[in-house]
Amino acid sequence: MILIVDDTPENLISLKKVLERHNFEVDTAASGEEALKKVLKNEYVLIILDVQMPGMDGFEVAEAISGYSKAKETAIIFLSAVNTELKFITKGYSSGGLDYITKPVDMDILLLKVKTFYRIYEQSRKLIEIQNALLDEIEFRKQAERKKDEFISIASHELKTPLTSVKGYIQLLERNIDKGDIETVKKHLGKAQVQLEKLNELIADLLDISKIESGKLKFNKKHFVMDAMLDSVIEIINQSNPEFKIIREGKAELEIYADEMRIEQVVINFLTNAIKYSPGTSEVHIKLSADNDQIYLGVRDFGIGINEAQQKHVFDKFYRVEETAIHFQGLGIGLYISAEIIQRHGGEVGVKSILGEGSEFYFTLPLNQEKETD
Known part of the structure; x- marks a missing residue:
């Protein structure tokens, strides 16, 4: 938007009409004081500022505007019918003006200058956008590098732990075999x-x-009943965690078209996480329901819960909830993989949680969908 500042009404009207005919958005002010009030409220690309005005003259207005952080980069063109001497033109530039036009105004020259300033403004804005995008990209590379380094460290530790344990048990086995125990x-x-x-x-x-990153995660889709698959998963979890009671709520005796092994992988991940992050509890609830369009499966625990700020990140790659990272093992990729599997089936994942009261991780899958989404 352009702001025209002139104490002569006819000058305001004529300049406004010319600029609006060339599709410029125009605002006006009849005094320096009014101009300053408008500059505080609105953003202007260009200010066309008359020098000779009662009260604050154009130079004073320009100097005041240059002190506003919001408007200090705004271009100013001075208009003057009297002060055409070099010293006044110099004062205009030193006050913050970028150009100086004498009256009577040659409209063709004024339009040319306005268009030039607008073009410079657009180019400057694009450069700033590019610069900001580059800075964001650099910060994202830095964050990705930090996450990668953290992940390598965690992965090395997580892989080393079971290997060390297996090595220890093998040594014990050698001793006990010799003893015949x-x-x-x-x-x-x-x-x-x-x-x-x-x-x-x-x-x-x-x-x-690795398969997700390279686009090679494939699915073997077929029709199967979710209820039957869930019975199998619960049996597996009960064998490894007999101290936990898994309570089913609802049924969905309908066929879905999906990769049964991958959906089972997601359910197992949700259940093992529910048990893992619920120390001191003994129940996990599985909620299952279906309507005409989709099937819903939720795994509810009564454990540590997740605060609201962290909930939106739990499905991010390598993300581990800070408060729990020290106490619980894991690579921080299980939920990311689960989200990829569900989304590639045309479904959605989510979490509902209250800190200290537990969490419900859930997913939805479309029913009667045979169109390949992978």
Whole structure:
């Protein structure tokens, strides 16, 4: 927008009409004081400022405007019918003006200057946008690098832990085999198997991340009943966590078209997280429902919960809730992989949580959808 400042009404009207005919948005002020009030409220690309005005003259107005952080970059063109001497033109520039036009105004020259200033303004704005985008991009590279370094450190630790445990159990096995203590051998074998399963899960997650990044995560979709798959998952979880009671709420005896193994992977991830982040509790609830369009599955725990600010990040790659990172192991990629799987099936993931009261992680999947989304 352009602001024209002149104490002569006919000058305001004529300049405003000419500029508006050339599709410029124009505002006017009849005094320096009025101009300053408008500059405080509005943003202007250009101010056309008369020098000879009662009260504050144009030079004083320009100097005042240059002191406003909001408007100090605004271009100013001075108009003057009297002060055409070099010293006055110099004063105009030193007051913050970028150009000086004498009256009577040659409208063609004024229009040319206005268009030039607008073009410079647009170019400057684009340069600023590019600069800001580059700064954001650099900051994103830095954050990504920090996350990568953090992830490598965590992954190294997480992979090393089960490997160290397996190595220890093998050494114990060697000693007990020599002694012929079969019961102890069986016990150590069972513990080593648990650690190997952990290692296998970590490696599987890393492979999934690699497939997602390279666009090679494929799905084997078919029709299956969610209820039947859920029974199988609950049986698996009960075997490894007999101390937890998994309570089902609702049914969905309908077929969906999806990759059963991948959907099972998501449900297992939700359930194992619910148990992992619920120390001191003994129940996890699974909510299952369906309508004509979609199926809903939610896993509700009564554990530590997640604060509102962190909830929007829990499905981000490598994200680990800060308060829990020290106490609970994990790579911070399970939920990211789960989100990718569900979204690639045309569904949605989400979380509802209250800090200290527990969380409900859920996903929805469309029913009767056979169109490939991967």
